[in-house]
Amino acid sequence: MTASTQVAAARSASPEPSDRVVLAVRDLHVHDQVNDRDIVHGVSFELTPGRVVGIVGESGSGKTLTCRATLGILPERLVVSGGSIEIDGRDIAGLSAADWTRLRGSTISAVFQDPASYLNPSMRVGAQIAEVIKVKKGLSKRAARRRAIDLLAAVHIRNPALVYEQYTYELSGGMLQRVLIAAAIAADPTVLIADEATTALDVIVQAEILDLLADLRERTGLALLVVSHDLAVIAQICDEVLVMRHGEVVERGSTSEVLHHPQHEYTRLLISEHDQYGLERYLETTEPAHVL
């Protein structure tokens, strides 16, 4: 049984109602204590199992800080100054460092741009995934290795046992991003945040990684928060989209509704900027744009 089928089997053995809210961000405000100003103003969204919410916006619009607040990893000078974040029904405001250690990876996990910087260059990549499994799942060294190889197969790596033994410098950017996704899902989180996770990849590899995320959501019920400055990425995978500008959500709605009938001038600008990259092929479809 592969890792993904194991995950799917474990979940189907205890089916969860799909309207169970696994992440609720309500009226989130992030404040810069040094400059005494709010830089994220009232962001709200909810994730249920298998749902994909996207955040799109230009550089500096507050996308990453929204993710970092959700993961409890804001830079020191920044604080959550308003609103609430609940993960699996639990308000994160009162979490201790030990609670966060338990939660990160096993309930909420993340992948970012530049996977190489999140992997140790002097350790075989498979061993790094196995390490997560040993720590988070308490498996033996041998069982963790087996599961890590299964996970590499689950993220569509063709020769997982060989790749397990390789180092980061031997792998392409797309392969490294797959390895990082395997590590991120190793402890069966319910929520995965993908912050510009495909930005550094060429268009074909980017599409493959988005397919992989869609496949994981389909098979395991993983809920996804996908952050990108690129509307084409959002169009390919998200059920719902929030358009951010200067720390505020200027427009939100189902992806196909926002792409077909943008209400805000800034959304229209984003769409027109992306036409040249092929967004029109999603806009031309009569079906919802996000269906893969």
Ligand SMILES: Nc1ncnc2c1ncn2[C@@H]1O[C@H](COP(=O)(O)OP(=O)(O)OP(=O)(O)O)[C@@H](O)[C@H]1O
């Ligand atoms: N460590 C920090 N200290 C102070 N201000 C910060 C810090 N990180 C971000 N900011 C401020 O918050 C704003 C939002 O940053 P954020 O990284 O969330 O933007 P973003 O939409 O993710 O952009 P990008 O796509 O470039 O990552 C920035 O314009 C910056 O002014």
